Amino acid sequence: MSAGSKYEYLWADGVKVKKPVRLTAPEYINALCDWIETQIDNPQLFPQHYGEPFPLKFKDVLDSIFKRLFRVYAHIYHSHFKHICALGEEAHLNTCFKHFMYFTEAYNLIQPKELAPLQDLITQMLST
Numbered sequence: 001m002s003a004g005s006k007y008e009y010l011w012a013d014g015v016k017v018k019k020p021v022r023l024t025a026p027e028y029i030n031a032l033c034d035w036i037e038t039q040i041d042n043p044q045l046f047p048q049h050y051g052e053p054f055p056l057k058f059k060d061v062l063d064s065i066f067k068r069l070f071r072v073y074a075h076i077y078h079s080h081f082k083h084i085c086a087l088g089e090e091a092h093l094n095t096c097f098k099h100f101m102y103f104t105e106a107y108n109l110i111q112p113k114e115l116a117p118l119q120d121l122i123t124q125m126l127s128t
Contacts, residue, residue: 003074
């Protein structure tokens with residue numbers, strides 16, 4: 001799982017996989033989706049009833065979820081964008097990514113250093 005030659009993303013969830021391991025992009029994305037589902041289904045992290053308080057570490061969990069989701073976008077743009085364009089679907093990808101970035105910036109969910117693989121694209125998209 002990578003975003004160009006400079007960025008390789010290793011997988012670790014801290015529970016099943018404690019030591020970061022290399023995975024293919026499909027394996028990484030599958031592990032990520034399973035991990036996110038586990039987080040969302042955990043009532044200790046995501047309260048299940050109206051009015052229940054969110055835990056103190058809620059923002060940290062969201063930061064981790066969004067950082068990892070960003071990595072999927074970075075991989076798609078670096079490894080598959082030509083294929084997306086060939087299908088004529090780049091407008092859909094760009095719109096989804098732009099909304100994703102507006103949301104993450106509004107709530108400060110991803111540290112700036114994590115955005116480096118797509119920083120030029122982000123700067124261009126969010127300035128229009």
